[in-house]
Amino acid sequence: MILYILCFTLFLVGVYGLLTKRDLIKLILSLAIMGYAVNLFLVLFGYRSGAAYPIVTEGAAPGPMVDPLPQALVLTSIVIELGTTALLVALAIRLVEKYKTFDIHKIRRLFG
Amino acid sequence: MPVETWLYFILGFMIVGSVIALEIRDILSSVVAIGVVGLGVSVAFLFLQAPDLAIVQFLFEIFAMVILIRAFVKKDYHMETPARVHGILVGVSILTLVAVLVASIPVFRLLPAFGEPLMETSRHYVDHGLSDTGAANLVSAVILDYRAYDTLGEVTVLFTAVLGTMTILRIRRAKNGGGKDA
Numbered sequence: 588m589i590l591y592i593l594c595f596t597l598f599l600v601g602v603y604g605l606l607t608k609r610d611l612i613k614l615i616l617s618l619a620i621m622g623y624a625v626n627l628f629l630v631l632f633g634y635r636s637g638a639a640y641p642i643v644t645e646g647a648a649p650g651p652m653v654d655p656l657p658q659a660l661v662l663t664s665i666v667i668e669l670g671t672t673a674l675l676v677a678l679a680i681r682l683v684e685k686y687k688t689f690d691i692h693k694i695r696r697l698f699g
Numbered sequence: 700m701p702v703e704t705w706l707y708f709i710l711g712f713m714i715v716g717s718v719i720a721l722e723i724r725d726i727l728s729s730v731v732a733i734g735v736v737g738l739g740v741s742v743a744f745l746f747l748q749a750p751d752l753a754i755v756q757f758l759f760e761i762f763a764m765v766i767l768i769r770a771f772v773k774k775d776y777h778m779e780t781p782a783r784v785h786g787i788l789v790g791v792s793i794l795t796l797v798a799v800l801v802a803s804i805p806v807f808r809l810l811p812a813f814g815e816p817l818m819e820t821s822r823h824y825v826d827h828g829l830s831d832t833g834a835a836n837l838v839s840a841v842i843l844d845y846r847a848y849d850t851l852g853e854v855t856v857l858f859t860a861v862l863g864t865m866t867i868l869r870i871r872r873a874k875n876g877g878g879k880d881a
Contacts, residue, residue, distance in 0.1 A: 588807050588808060588810075588812065588813065589707070590703065590706055590707070590710065590813050591807040591810060591813070592800070592804065592807055593707070593710040593711065593714065594710065595800060595803060595807070596714055596800060597710065597713055597714050597717060599796045599799065599800055600714060600717045600718060600721070601717070602796060603721070603792060603793065603796055604717075604721040606792045607788065607789050607792050608721060610726075612726055612729070612730070612767070612771055613721060613729065615767070616720055616721070616729060616730070616733050617721065619733055619737075619763065620717045620720075620721075620733070620736065623713070623736060623737060623740045626740065626752075626756075627710075627740055627743055627744075630743075630744060630747050630749055630752065631706075631747065631813065632810070632811075632816060633747075633816050633818075633821075634702075634747045634748065634813065634814060634816065635814060635815065635816050635818070636702070636813075636814030636815070637814075638748065639748060640748040640749065640750055641748075641825065641836070641837035641838055642750075642835055642836045642837065642838075643828070643829050643835045643836075643837070644835070645835075652825050652837070653747070653748045653749070653816075654816045654818050654821045655821060655824055655825065655828075655837040655838050655840075655841050656820060656821045656824065656841060658749045658751065658752055658838045658841075659838050659839075659841035659842045659846065660846075660849070661749075661752055662751060662752055662755055662838065662842060663842070663849060663850065663853045665752070665755050665756060665759050666755070666759075666853060666857060667853060667856050667857060667860070668759065669759050669762055669763060670856065670857045670859075670860030670861060670864075671860055672763055672766065673766055673860060673861070673864045674860045674863050674864050674867075676766055676767065676770045676771075676864075677863070677864040677867040677868050678867060679770075679771075680770055680867075680868070681867055681870070
């Protein structure tokens with residue numbers, strides 16, 4: 588249970604960054620931290636103590652394996668995170684070019 | 700040492716790394732600290748018996764760092780402006796988040812304990828994966844056979860994200876080259 592709480596703490600560190608930071612890059616990094624925490628939480632959830640990785644090896648006796656389902660879904664999620672990070676970075680580049688600042692409090696006119 | 704001990708260590712390390720990444724003023728150091736946190740996730744995946752995920756996370760980390768550094772550090776290098784955000788606001792945020800953490804502890808008590816997953820759907824995958832799909836790696840059996848439509852959706856999302864990125868960056872290039880104001 589303490590592991591879950593630590594993982595949630597990591598998520599909350601990301602939320603803290605989103606709430607209090609004003610630099611565009613810091614906001615992107617906060618989102619990345621939240622993504623790490625969620626991925627790690629899902630994989631923690633599928634771990635089975637003393638089990639092996641979910642790959643069937645020839646000749647070896649089939650022992651207990653960890654849950655392959657969260658791993659497969661987290662694999663998907665990691666790849667999508669990379670795509671969204673790239674999209675965020677592109678948007679941030681455009682914003683910085685237009686407003687010449689990284690400070691989101693100075694970017695007021697979002698309508699053109 | 701048991702797996703739990705290693706994971707405590709790695710998770711504590713990651714929390715410290717994230718706080719440093721958020722609080723440090725220099726943007727390059729901040730990006731590097733995030734990279735260290737991501738590599739911590741990769742090592743944690745190795746301890747959790749997920750080698751595929753560890754490899755993918757490692758690659759993700761490298762790509763993300765290349766994108767972030769290429770995009771921000773070269774041309775627009777800057778220190779974070781000293782925050783004018785009032786200390787009261789930061790204090791209130793921290794207090795609220797700590798309250799959320801404390802209030803959520805009973806929820807974690809309801810979850811199955813670490814090391815004893817439910818594995819109701821997955822039992823079928825583990826038992827019949829090899830004979831159903833012929834894939835020795837059960838993770839790829841789930842991704843590419845049992846849940847192939849999910850993967851199709853993932854590829855669609857990724858394609859859309861890449862398309863959006865290309866479009867946004869190309870508007871900029873056309874604007875810079877043509878000299879027209881959009």
